[in-house]
Structures are given as C-alpha cells and as structure tokens.
Amino acid sequence: MADMIIKNGTVYDPLNNIPGEKKDICIKDGKVTDKIKEKDATVIDAKGKTVMPGGVEIHAHIAGAKVNAGRLMRPEDAWMGKVPKGKLTRAESGSSIFNVYATGYKYARMGYTTLFEAAVPPLLARHTHEELEEIPIADKGAYVLMDNNWLGMEYIKNGEIDKLAALSAWFLKATKCMVLKFVNPGGNEAWGWGKNLIEVNEHTPHFEVTPAEILNAFAEVNERLGLPHSIHVHCNNLGHPGNVGTTIDTFNAVKDIKPGRSDRKAILHATHAQFHAYGGSNWKDVESESKVIVDYINSNDHVTIDMGQLMFGDTTTMTADGAMEYDLHKLSRRKWINCDVELETGSGIIPVRYSPKVAVNTVQWAIGLELALLIKDKTKIALTTDHPNAAPFTKYPEIIALLMSSTMRDGMMKGVHESIKRTLLPSECAGIELTLEDIAKITRGTQAKLLNFVELGKGHLAPGADGDVAVYDIDPDKLDGSRNPDQIINAFRKAIYTIKGGEIVVKDGEVVATPMGRTFIANPEIDESLNKAMLEDLTEKFVHYYSVNMANYPVQSRYLRNPFEIPLKPSKEVA
Amino acid sequence: MAMTITLKLKEAIMVPIEADSATPDNFAGNAEKDIKAIKVWHGNTEVALDRLFDVNVNGNADKPADVKIIFDGDMSRVKHIGEGMTDGEIVVNGDVDMHAGALMEGGKITVKGNADGWAGRNMKGGELIIEGNAGHYVGSGYRGEARGMRGGKITVNGDAGDYVGNQLAEGEICINGNAGLMPGLDMRGGKIIIDGSAALPGAGMLKGTVIVKGDNIEMMPTFGADGTETVDGVEMKKFVGDLAVRGRGKGTLYVK
Amino acid sequence: MNPDSTIVTDVVCPLCGSLCDDITVRIENGKIVEVRDACDMGESKILGHDRIKSPMIREKGELKEVSYEKAVKKSAEILAKSKRPLLYGWSSTTCEAHEKGIKLAAEVGGIVDNTATVCHGPSVIAIQTVGLPSCTLGQIKNRADLIVYWGSNQSQAHPRHMSRYSSFIRGFFREEGRKAKYVVVIDVRDTTTTNVADEFIKVEPGHDYKLLSALRAVLADKADVLPDDVGGVPKDAIMNLAERMKKAEFGVIFFGMGLTQSRSRYNNVVNAIALTRELNQFTKFVIMPMRGHYNVTGFGQVLTWETGYPYAVDLSRGYAWYNPGETTSTDVLNRGECDSALIIASDPGAHFPGKSLKHLSKIPVIQVDPYHNPTTEFADVVIPSAVAGIEAEGCAYRMDNVPIMVRKLIDSEYKSDEEIIDDVLNKVMEIRGGK
Numbered sequence A: 001m002a003d004m005i006i007k008n009g010t011v012y013d014p015l016n017n018i019p020g021e022k023k024d025i026c027i028k029d030g031k032v033t034d035k036i037k038e039k040d041a042t043v044i045d046a047k048g049k050t051v052m053p054g055g056v057e058i059h060a061h062i063a064g065a066k067v068n069a070g071r072l073m074r075p076e077d078a079w080m081g082k083v084p085k086g087k088l089t090r091a092e093s094g095s096s097i098f099n100v101y102a103t104g105y106k107y108a109r110m111g112y113t114t115l116f117e118a119a120v121p122p123l124l125a126r127h128t129h130e131e132l133e134e135i136p137i138a139d140k141g142a143y144v145l146m147d148n149n150w151l152g153m154e155y156i157k158n159g160e161i162d163k164l165a166a167l168s169a170w171f172l173k174a175t176k177c178m179v180l181k182f183v184n185p186g187g188n189e190a191w192g193w194g195k196n197l198i199e200v201n202e203h204t205p206h207f208e209v210t211p212a213e214i215l216n217a218f219a220e221v222n223e224r225l226g227l228p229h230s231i232h233v234h235c236n237n238l239g240h241p242g243n244v245g246t247t248i249d250t251f252n253a254v255k256d257i258k259p260g261r262s263d264r265k266a267i268l269h270a271t272h273a274q275f276h277a278y279g280g281s282n283w284k285d286v287e288s289e290s291k292v293i294v295d296y297i298n299s300n301d302h303v304t305i306d307m308g309q310l311m312f313g314d315t316t317t318m319t320a321d322g323a324m325e326y327d328l329h330k331l332s333r334r335k336w337i338n339c340d341v342e343l344e345t346g347s348g349i350i351p352v353r354y355s356p357k358v359a360v361n362t363v364q365w366a367i368g369l370e371l372a373l374l375i376k377d378k379t380k381i382a383l384t385t386d387h388p389n390a391a392p393f394t395k396y397p398e399i400i401a402l403l404m405s406s407t408m409r410d411g412m413m414k415g416v417h418e419s420i421k422r423t424l425l426p427s428e429c430a431g432i433e434l435t436l437e438d439i440a441k442i443t444r445g446t447q448a449k450l451l452n453f454v455e456l457g458k459g460h461l462a463p464g465a466d467g468d469v470a471v472y473d474i475d476p477d478k479l480d481g482s483r484n485p486d487q488i489i490n491a492f493r494k495a496i497y498t499i500k501g502g503e504i505v506v507k508d509g510e511v512v513a514t515p516m517g518r519t520f521i522a523n524p525e526i527d528e529s530l531n532k533a534m535l536e537d538l539t540e541k542f543v544h545y546y547s548v549n550m551a552n553y554p555v556q557s558r559y560l561r562n563p564f565e566i567p568l569k570p571s572k573e574v575a
Numbered sequence B: 001m002a003m004t005i006t007l008k009l010k011e012a013i014m015v016p017i018e019a020d021s022a023t024p025d026n027f028a029g030n031a032e033k034d035i036k037a038i039k040v041w042h043g044n045t046e047v048a049l050d051r052l053f054d055v056n057v058n059g060n061a062d063k064p065a066d067v068k069i070i071f072d073g074d075m076s077r078v079k080h081i082g083e084g085m086t087d088g089e090i091v092v093n094g095d096v097d098m099h100a101g102a103l104m105e106g107g108k109i110t111v112k113g114n115a116d117g118w119a120g121r122n123m124k125g126g127e128l129i130i131e132g133n134a135g136h137y138v139g140s141g142y143r144g145e146a147r148g149m150r151g152g153k154i155t156v157n158g159d160a161g162d163y164v165g166n167q168l169a170e171g172e173i174c175i176n177g178n179a180g181l182m183p184g185l186d187m188r189g190g191k192i193i194i195d196g197s198a199a200l201p202g203a204g205m206l207k208g209t210v211i212v213k214g215d216n217i218e219m220m221p222t223f224g225a226d227g228t229e230t231v232d233g234v235e236m237k238k239f240v241g242d243l244a245v246r247g248r249g250k251g252t253l254y255v256k
Numbered sequence C: 001m002n003p004d005s006t007i008v009t010d011v012v013c014p015l016c017g018s019l020c021d022d023i024t025v026r027i028e029n030g031k032i033v034e035v036r037d038a039c040d041m042g043e044s045k046i047l048g049h050d051r052i053k054s055p056m057i058r059e060k061g062e063l064k065e066v067s068y069e070k071a072v073k074k075s076a077e078i079l080a081k082s083k084r085p086l087l088y089g090w091s092s093t094t095c096e097a098h099e100k101g102i103k104l105a106a107e108v109g110g111i112v113d114n115t116a117t118v119c120h121g122p123s124v125i126a127i128q129t130v131g132l133p134s135c136t137l138g139q140i141k142n143r144a145d146l147i148v149y150w151g152s153n154q155s156q157a158h159p160r161h162m163s164r165y166s167s168f169i170r171g172f173f174r175e176e177g178r179k180a181k182y183v184v185v186i187d188v189r190d191t192t193t194t195n196v197a198d199e200f201i202k203v204e205p206g207h208d209y210k211l212l213s214a215l216r217a218v219l220a221d222k223a224d225v226l227p228d229d230v231g232g233v234p235k236d237a238i239m240n241l242a243e244r245m246k247k248a249e250f251g252v253i254f255f256g257m258g259l260t261q262s263r264s265r266y267n268n269v270v271n272a273i274a275l276t277r278e279l280n281q282f283t284k285f286v287i288m289p290m291r292g293h294y295n296v297t298g299f300g301q302v303l304t305w306e307t308g309y310p311y312a313v314d315l316s317r318g319y320a321w322y323n324p325g326e327t328t329s330t331d332v333l334n335r336g337e338c339d340s341a342l343i344i345a346s347d348p349g350a351h352f353p354g355k356s357l358k359h360l361s362k363i364p365v366i367q368v369d370p371y372h373n374p375t376t377e378f379a380d381v382v383i384p385s386a387v388a389g390i391e392a393e394g395c396a397y398r399m400d401n402v403p404i405m406v407r408k409l410i411d412s413e414y415k416s417d418e419e420i421i422d423d424v425l426n427k428v429m430e431i432r433g434g435k
Ligand code: SF4
Pocket: C013, C014, C015, C016, C017, C018, C019, C020, C037, C038, C039, C040, C041, C042, C043, C158, C159, C160, C161
C-alpha cells in the first residue's frame, strides 16, 4: 500500500487536544506517522475540508440472530431500501435494518471505520460472527450478554465472585467477544415466565438475585479481568414513564466498585440513556427527566452514557429485553418476534413508527438531544441511536446538525406535539450549539476513550494511530452551522474520503474499495484451579440443561478471519 | 395533444419481460426514437423496448394524461404493466402477467384478457379493469406490509383467485364472478363486492366491508350475526367480525 | 479393538432440523463403522450409502463420465449465458456453501431458492405477517408444561425431538420429565405421535384455520358466536383446550407441514402465531416451526443477511426481489420462466410437482450432490460432492436458529459444495470477464 498524505485540512483530533488546526496527516503501512516522503505518496488535498479520525460506533445492532430475525420479519423494510449491485459492491437492502453489505458501505460512506455489535446472546454467538465476517470495510468487535446467566446468578447468590470471574472469562472466550453486556439484568429470566423486573432491588424468580446484585458483582469481575471497557448496561425498566429512578438506582448500584485499571474511571456505561430518562406516570403525561441524568453524569465519574437519540420515522426495535418488546407490541399490536435464549437471556423485535404528533415520541426525541447538549464533559457521552431502535444509524448526520444548529431545532420544535413543553429543549437547551470539536468527540474520540481503544489506535490521529481518517466537505472557516444545517447533513452523510488502515475506501461518498477488517477479541487468563472449579459447575449445566453439548458450544476459530486479541490488565485475584 | 403508442411482441418469449418502465409517465414528452430506446428488463438483461416489441408511435404528448399505450396481443409473459402510472391510459388486447397496475396512482388500465397474480397490488388511485379472470392477490399489499391497496378501483369481470384485497386499506374491488379463498383477508378498510361465491370471506378483517352475493359461501365461525340490511336492493344478512381478532375485529360482512 | 479405530464424540447429525449434536461414531481405516445415539434415519446417513462416482455430462441422452474441470466449465457456460437461471436446493449443505451460492446467483443474475419453497416457506410468510413469539429448544426443555404438536408428526420426521427437547426430556423446572407435561396432538389423522399424547384432537382436513380462529375467539371472550362444531371439533373441546392453554405455566405449539401445506397455507400459520401471541396475555406461550432438512434454517439465515430475504430471491435486476408465489422455485418452474437450473443438496426430482419436473426436463440442469437420486435422471451436468457434515465441515442452524458447526469426520475424494460452487463462480467470472 502506498504511503499517504492528507494535506492542508482542518484537523479535529480532540483526544490529542487538536481542536481544528491546519495540519497534514501522514500514513505509512496503515498507521499514522510523523512524516513520509511525499513524492512516493498518494496526496489528498484537504484544503478547506474537515479532517477527523475514522468514526467509531459504540452501540449498534448490526449483526446476529436478532438483527437477522428483524430482517426476515420485514421484507417491506428491505424492499424500500434497495440499491442494485455495482461494479465493486453487492446489492444493498433495508431502510432500518440493512443487509451485511449495506451496513458496511453505509457506515463507511459516513466516515465510520470501527463498529461494535452491542448484544450477543452467547448460545448464538456463532451467528453474530458469521455476519460480522460479511460486513465489509470496518474493524469490528462484539459484546456478550451475561445479564441472566443461570450459573452467573447462582454464583452471585452464593457470593462466589472468583468463580464468576472465571465464568465471565469463559464466555468471553467461547463467544469471541470483548465486552460484558447486560440487558434488563434478572428481568429476562423473569420474562421466561412472562414476567419482568422493574426495580433494581426486586428478586428474579427462583434464582433470587436482584439487578443491583447482578451488576455490582459483574462490575467487580469486569475490573478484576481488566477489560478495556466498563460493563455495558441496558438498565431495567427501559422505555417506561417514570423510569429515571430505576436508572439512577442502577448507577448507584456500582458506585462502590473501584476501577481496576488506571486508564479508565468509568465502572458502568449506561447505553441509550434517552430510553431511561423519563418522568411522569403514563404515556400521556410522560416528561423529560434528562436533567437528573445530566446532573449525575456531571458530578460522577463512574458512569458514562450514549444518547440513543430517537428520530421521527419508521424503524425497527430490537433488544434482548424481551419483556419490553412485548409491552411495545401490546401498544401497537404490530408484528412481534420474541426469542428467549436458554439459561442466558431473551430478545424481542417489533417495527415501530415514531411520530412528532405523539406526546411520548416528542419527549423521547428531545431527551437524547438534551443529554448531548447539557452534559459538560463530551467525553462522557457518545452519539448513538441504539441502531435501529431509536433510529437507523443513517440518521447520524441529521442528529449532528440538530446538535450544531439551534435554528434547526427551533424549526423542528414547531412541528411536534405540545409535550415538548415537558422537556428542556425549548428552555435550558435554547441556543446551545455543539462545535465540530464536540462532534469529533461524540462520534469517535469519546467512543475510543470509553472503550479504551486509544492505545489500540482508534478515535485519534497521533503517530501510531490506525490510518482511519474521514474527510468531510466542511470548511470550518466558512461554516455557519447554525444557519446551514443542510450543509452539515450533506457533509456527514457522504464523506469526501474515508480512509481505512491507509486505504481509500470511500471517495466522494461512493465505496471504492471493500477490504475486510479485523475482529477484536478478549482472552482473559484465569488461574487454572479456579477455572477448573468453575468448569465443573458449568459442565453440569451443559449436561442437564442446555440443548447443545458443551464441546459444540464455543465459537470455533474458523469463524474469524482476522481476529485481533486486545491486551488486558487483569488484577492479581484472577490471573 | 395526444399520443398513442402501440406495442406488439416481436416473438413469443419464455423468460418474462418486466415492463414497469413502459408507462405513460415515462413516454410523455419523448420523441419516437427515445421511446423505442427506453429500457425494459428481460430476465437479467436490460434491453431497448424495440428489441422486444414492434413500437408504433402516433402523435405526441407532453404529459402522461395525453398518452395512451396499447399492448397488442398476448402479454401473458409481460409483468408489471402500468406499474406506478399516475395518469393516462393503457389497454391490453390480451392476457397480462403478474403485477399489472401495481402501485398505480392514477389513470386507467383495461386488460381485455386475463390477469395473473397481484393485479393492482398496492394501488393508490386510478382504475384497473380486467375483463377476463384474475389470479391471486388482486388489490393486495406487499409481503410484510400492514396496509395494501390504499385507493382506486379494481373491477374483475370474471373470477378472481385467492386473497382478493388482502391488507386492503382503502378503495374498492368488484369481482363480478366468483372469488377464491379468503377475500378481504386481514383487511382494515375499503370495500369488496363479490357477485359470486367465496370461501371464508373476511377472515382476520379489522374494518371495511365485504359483500358476497352468491349462494355458495363457506363462512368463518367467528363472525357475529347482526340482523339484515338491504344492499343494492337485495336483503342480506349482516355480520360483524372477525371476532377472532381481540377487540379489533370490527369489519362488516354481508351475505345472502 | 482395531488399532486404527478412533472414537469421535459430540458429532452433529446432518440429517433433520433437530441437529442432534450428541452422536458418537467409530472410524476405522477412514470409514465410519459404527454410529451411537442417532436415530435410524441419522445413523443410516452417517454410515453412508451409494455415491455418484464421477462428474458426468449428458451427451445424446446418456450421462458420460468427464473430468471435474470439464464439468465445472460446462456448468459455468450454462449459467453465464442464461437469462433467468434458477439456483435451487441448499438445505442439506453448509452456510459456507450458501454464501458462495448466493454470490454465484448475484453474479449470474439468477433466482436463488431453497427447499423452504416446498415445506416451511409459508411459515416464513406468516412470520412476515405477524412475527413469531419463540425461544430456543432448551427453554422448552427446562420450562414447558404444555406441549401442542399441530400438523406435525415428529416421531417420524424428527425422531429424537421428543426425547431431546420436548415431551420426554427432564428439564430444570421439569424434573419429572414426561409426567410434568401435558401433550396435545392436533392433526387430521392418527399418527405415531398421537400414541404418546395425553389428548388427540382430530380436525377435518383444511379446517385448521377455522379451529385456530375459534380458539382465538374464546380468548377474546367471544365464544358465544361459535357454532357447536368447528372443523369437526366440538365446541366443548375447543373451550377446554383454550382453558388448558391459558392455565399452562409455559406452553408451546410445534407445527409442521400439516399446517403449512394444507388449505390456506401460510394463513394457518399466521393464525397459530396470532393465537400464541394472544396467549401471552395470560401466560408464557411460544411457537416453533418443525423445520425438516438439517440446514434449511441456515440457508434462510444466510440469504437474509446477504440480501434481506430468506428464500425465493430473484437477483436478476441487480437488487433482490422477493415474492413467494412468483419467485419460488415451483412457481418459476410451473410457469416455465427459467432457462437453466443448478440443483444442489436436494432432490426436486423426488419432491416437485410433475409440471415443474416437465420444465426441468426441457432446460439445462446442473446437479451437485453426493448421491444419485431422481434429479440425476434429467441432469445434464452432474458433479459429485463430499457429504457436508461427514466429509466437510461448516455451519448449520437448528430449527430454533441455534448455529452449530457440523464436522468433517473422514476424508473424501470429492470436493465440498463450497469448493465446487466457488470453482463454478470463478469460471463464470472468467467467462464474463471478457464482456
Ligand atoms: S432426530 Fe434428526 S438430527 Fe437427531 S439423529 Fe435423528 S435424524 Fe439426526
């Protein structure tokens, strides 16, 4: 691969304190470097353009059983988004759930180069990897669901944290994932009987542990294993009016846990916070309680969040929170898929249409923006839509414009339900506009920081970083974002260049190369005798209760073409 | 101004042609040579219209309303005739293949022969007349959609196949002969009138009206009798349903 | 014991959708000589039987042995010049082969479809209409106390299903096994499955839809409108069944081709799913199609992530178009739309209607299969392949969408389906490269 120099662009690299400087970026052997010999290099003239590190997706549902079940259930969604194959590209389908090719291409067109799939049911992990291996261009990784793990809950009940660590390590390795993920902890087991948990101190049937206990124990384990990211949590009671209390209780449930590594303060990442910030008591009087979340995040370091920004229009909701999807189904009576996964977790899917005429949708739309506008430290909040739950990820450019332009927000607020008065968008948020530097944080820098992928070369452009770069058609010197939201939308929708590992993959918004990226995995090492003790218990579960033999359970190495093992920083107790 | 385009197949074909581009909307404002060059799909190959059809253009027109297209002869291997048209007229002097008048928004299509499946699928407006018989899914929606046809009128002079008006939301479908299985399946609005017989009419319906005038009707067990009413001068039994759909089955079914 | 003898445990049976992964085999001198724990059907497949010996091309009505390269070249030529090729089968091979096959279909602008067309395609359409409240089989094993088999005779089609996942198995909350469960069979006739049921409800052929609607009406408090008898089932029995369903702690409906292939086909399944959905107002209830071939489910998965749709996908216009009834193989063939066909890992010769076969006999047909079968009788090019799951490894999806890797147990002199399709694809690209 030829060396590359991206010349004269305005560079936004917030993790290296570069808030928009005229600067050249050199890439050699796929990595950013100080200097190269210009005469042998591919030269990209970025004069009058914005240059950022490649985008990083911290939470989206892009591959695996749920995503594919959603595709299968919605041929009408596939048909609406069809794009014929090109010389280089395969046919695309989907308008809220994309086929594997469209997923890779669409992210790349927006300048994204690293993607994380946020929910892998362990038993079905093989499926997730089959799809990840077909998504072109980006580097990828995945989060394994440990929320309702039978043996895990038994260990927690018995206070066997050491074994819980060994169990977590086994599941990370067996599923080839790299983050411990929790969706409706304890609640999915209750949903196995058609019930649910609402409060963090309720006990799940039979196993008699609470969401708070589950999260506290796993947070401890996460730090002992020295995983790069904190535990990643979809709190209980998602989407219900008045749920902000449950959310804060969840945050407090892990407050006593100390970070296991010095390069991260967060203990818990609360995903799609928008869905967890409601006041009121029913669908009519629901109101924004974003302030409660904002204040908490502004004054605590152990919790970080992503937005889960909702946008109006048609999309598909899919989550491991099967009980919540059933609640949505009861409201809309639209088609509904549920798939509970034995001994582990659940899931549900329904199509949804968010309307600005609906009170709750309007409040939801406002809350995500409020969080991003009002949280002071933009490295504590990441831009997401919980794709495709609150909106497809293809809406990111519009969300960026809404955050950068109060004029655009004011315009949109004219066409929404009067419930907007029960939000902070018209009041506290009035006039607040994010800068391109803020945007560079919430779309890449923050993600890399929260995932602890800075050292691994993501989310920044210092020498040694991956040669993942996005060049957007915005001249910061001339941009008046407030008055030109359309320019922002168009620029972020179609990068002029997306460069992945030093290779141009998108030019003028079109895919020009489709290399295959790496898949990040974590392989925690566990003390042998501890591991043996855990395996005896786990074998019991397989012999009697799983429907698959233990020998056939772990994802075989043939499923990953380019695995990349991330370094861990384990504590003494486990290694 | 008016333009008449006559299309006649050059030879009998096995692999179907997909002629969704041959509409008044696409022909209006074009010169003869441009019309002849409009591409249609033949299997996996895109070819100029005049490679497959003898194309005869008479007059000219700026807007679709002034365009009349005559498909001359047997078109039973030509799919998507008149798909998405917004205005103007199409006459087919023979049979048509699937999806005739699908997604149609306006104008008029007359099929002198029979139509295969999905005639008038997802229709929004305009008029579709099938003088012969029609296949399955007349005036239905696409797979997975909650709402199918949303407007316009479909008339079938002969018999229709199964699932007439599946997912029907608005508009009217008249079958002058018999209908097959489950006309009005899962419909949520609009009206279906069947002069002949039908099996399990209105199954799963939420709203709208199904009228079956023939003698030979297999009824769903989940409709509630609601007296009698005079429909088009004939006294008919009125039913409400489909009551299998909890709390929402509020359609009306009239039978003799 | 023979010194060459090896025992392999945790073998996955590549036959039916139960995808049992607890089989033990003994291998001697590169041959499988003993199979333990599989049912008779599975055992006979794993032990192996007569194979196609050599690639063949039909000349003057006779299949003549040719080199592999020649057969691949001929196949590529046929596909490359077709206007509407059909690539059908796929249900008894690996997902890796599926991926290659879909790529080939995209390259040649063809229709790609699997055996769902003649079994559970209607279930797919039903899921697209109303969704599917379901779960993995272990969930049923551990929790279910009411099991309903509707139009599916698993004791024959999936012999170990009941002992591994449903009626007989002991589970965490069902330590008593069979005693802890109430088993209902609903079918048009007495089958071997009815023997093990607590209750058999006989429905008249073609009346399942009405019976399902009647059950839904009971749940909706509209029992008063029901006649005394629906589809041959007395109203009392309907009321009792509805009550039993509501009272279950965890109920499941397994359904088979009795539902999908009788009158009103996919709508029977729509109604069964709608019933299941309604039951969740009262308790926990799930439903699951009894998928037949061991990887019919896997093909649906792969085609969906590749194109957005699970079967019957027409790629002729460069994007995917899915419309069962039009793009389904039997319809394409009955209507005589396609001008060539590649048949892999399935046997339409034995399962398709006469009209379809008549068209197949008129067009060039390529067969890729380990075994000689009725399809071979009219194939123009025949390429023998390794048996996936015995001689080649790869991914398969169980009927509940759980992916399991099937093994390579012994070597084969033949290439895998994946390799063969890849060779054909490369040849096609070579031929078309000129254009
Ligand atoms: S039940 Fe099916 S998968 Fe299991 S052994 Fe028998 S044929 Fe094989």
